[in-house]
Amino acid sequence: MSDSRHHGHDHHGDHQHDESCRALAARLSEYLDGELPEDLAQDVDSHFQACQRCEEFVESLERVRRLGAVVPTPKPSPARRTALVNGLRDRVEHEGGERVADPGWDEAPLDDLADGTNLAD
Known part of the structure; x- marks a missing residue:
């Protein structure tokens, strides 16, 4: 063939x-x-x-x-988004990651992950 x-x-x-x-x-x-x-x-x-x-x-x-x-990336509901961000934060802290004081650095990547945003862009 x-x-x-x-x-x-x-x-x-x-x-x-x-x-x-x-x-x-x-x-x-x-x-x-x-x-x-x-x-x-x-x-x-x-x-x-x-x-x-x-x-x-x-x-x-x-x-x-x-x-x-x-294919569009579905956006989670606000409640699901909050749960995802909290879960990611807990996991990072549990695995020895340090919390960064500047929310612009600390929260943005978690927010992007929770929203389904492509971080590579």
Whole structure:
């Protein structure tokens, strides 16, 4: 079921190729975010030309990422938000984290987590 681009061979069980797949997986996030240097991105592209399994895996990840980008993040009710913030604060303090006096620093990340805000933005 492979096309001619993949030369009709399957790499399952090929130790060298499996190592190449693992190396690619370690850089996959950088690749998908366009953060890999040009030469490494070309290596990943070349790998996809030879490995249908990896190519299909990455295509499925890209579909999931696109779907995730269009699905709105639900906002919790005020009561649920308060419970989430308090739970996060308690957990941080329980695990030895220190409370920061400045609420702009201490509360904002907890508020963002409780609201479902993407902190990476």
